[in-house]
Amino acid sequence: MPYSPDQLFKTLADPTRRAIFERLCRDGEQTVAALTARAGVSQPAVSKHLGVLKQAGLVLDRHEGRQTHYSAQAAALAPLIDWTREMTGFWQSRFDDLEDLLKRMDQ
Amino acid sequence: MTEDSAETLSVIVEREIPHPPEKIWRALTQPHLIAEWLMKNDFTPVAGHRFKFTADWGAVDCEVTAVEPHRTLSYSWGAFGLASIVTWTLTPSSTGTLLRMEQSGFPADQRQAYQGAKAGWPRFFANLERVLAQAE
Numbered sequence: 001m002p003y004s005p006d007q008l009f010k011t012l013a014d015p016t017r018r019a020i021f022e023r024l025c026r027d028g029e030q031t032v033a034a035l036t037a038r039a040g041v042s043q044p045a046v047s048k049h050l051g052v053l054k055q056a057g058l059v060l061d062r063h064e065g066r067q068t069h070y071s072a073q074a075a076a077l078a079p080l081i082d083w084t085r086e087m088t089g090f091w092q093s094r095f096d097d098l099e100d101l102l103k104r105m106d107q
Numbered sequence: 108m109t110e111d112s113a114e115t116l117s118v119i120v121e122r123e124i125p126h127p128p129e130k131i132w133r134a135l136t137q138p139h140l141i142a143e144w145l146m147k148n149d150f151t152p153v154a155g156h157r158f159k160f161t162a163d164w165g166a167v168d169c170e171v172t173a174v175e176p177h178r179t180l181s182y183s184w185g186a187f188g189l190a191s192i193v194t195w196t197l198t199p200s201s202t203g204t205l206l207r208m209e210q211s212g213f214p215a216d217q218r219q220a221y222q223g224a225k226a227g228w229p230r231f232f233a234n235l236e237r238v239l240a241q242a243e
Contacts (some may be wrong), residue, residue, distance in 0.1 A: 009190075009212060083212075084118050087118040087210055088118050088120060091118065091120040091208055091210070092120055094144060094145055095120055095122050095206075095208070097143070097144035097145075098124075098131075098134060098144040098145075099122075099124060100144070101134055101140065101143045101144045102124065102126045102130060102131065102134060105130060105133070105134065105140070
């Protein structure tokens with residue numbers, strides 16, 4: 001059965017968190033303040049989301065003076081790609097078995 | 108429907124099958140037939156019915172979410188802590204049936220969405236392959 005990327009799923013299921021991660025992927029390293037300016041939620045909320053992303057290995061933090069810079073770790077997403085690939089394979093083979101069954105069934 | 112697909116990650120398998128929808132529907136909804144091609148189960152085609160698929164590697168917790176005989180069937184699919192929805196669609200064709208299975212992960216939560224997140228997964232995954240290629 002497919003690999004279980006459950007923590008990634010839970011982490012990215014939240015649209016706000018996903019958008020923060022997406023922004024880091026697209027625009028590169030950002031501070032919490034810069035992310036908050038665009039996120040439409042409070043700075044503590046953004047920090048909390050970044051903490052969850054960090055736990056899932058999706059972001060790295062780098063301290064510089066009083067600022068913390070966050071960057072995306074896109075390679076951590078590989079299990080999601082594996083999930084879609086493996087589920088596609090799983091369903092393709094179920095379709096094969098379904099077709100075999102249909103051949104054996106009466107009308 | 109469009110909005111849902113824009114906010115979720117999907118696996119889609121679609122195949123032209125030379126059998127009528129009614130016959131395929133039986134294979135999709137009768138427990139002893141389902142067991143022959145998918146997994147052992149206690150399925151009943153009634154919305155709200157909770158059931159399990161079981162296999163030697165474990166079980167999948169499900170709940171029927173939509174039933175429209177000979178046309179569409181949906182159930183939630185929970186395995187290894189992942190929530191997704193499996194939707195079967197049967198469309199009559201000149202040679203039989205176009206059978207489509209879509210499994211969607213990451214059910215959307217619009218309440219938490221904000222400007223910028225609206226484009227959702229398609230753009231995200233379009234960029235992702237490129238990003239992953241660079242990371243390798």
